[in-house]
Amino acid sequence: MDINKNRNGEALEIALTGRLDTTTAPQLDEVIKSDLDGVSSLVFNLASLEYISSAGLRVLLSAQKVMNKQGQMVVRNVKDDIMEVFDITGFADILTIE
């Protein structure tokens, strides 16, 4: 998985490419833990995310919890297969998906 970060003041966009699974989720978890200081607007661009499992959902959930305290989080460009996973798990309701 590729993680592409684009910081602009208090805004951070994270674009994910590839697979967010058991082996790659820890990389994103690191980013969530280290790069969200001073961020009030977090955007996940999932246009090139091909796959997500519960390990990936966990990281998105912890990012959402952090951002609930310090700003807002938006998830963009979700592919159909990924959207289905969000629907089944109720994540479609707890994430702000545009």
Added chain:
Amino acid sequence: MEFRTFTAEDEEYPEVCAYVEGWLEEHDCPMKAAMQLTVALEEIFVNIAHYAYPHPPGKMDLGLECEGNVIRMCFIDSGTPFDPLAKEDPDVTLSVEERGIGGLGIFMVKKTMDDVTYEFKDGKNILTLTKNI
């Protein structure tokens, strides 16, 4: 059903995943079902790797079968008896703050597969997933 034995540990996951993805492609599995089967594979494999054996890693036999428009994926381990279907489903209507992180994996498996059966036989956990394609 064709079986292959893997070591149940996280490091082995990419190999298991590549093997199953290749097999699904060979059997012309449609993309949506392939993704659901791959997610199911990851959830079950990781569960076995993390929880089945008191002293990990142990072994896991993975069986695959395609019969007409039905794909079966079977997981066999010799670890602690554990029926993942006995667990209560997580409440997927809870808010972000209330949401825990457990139980989502097996819940997704139950939701996306057409049938999931568990049996404990001859000292082995046998979990069989069935997907109509």
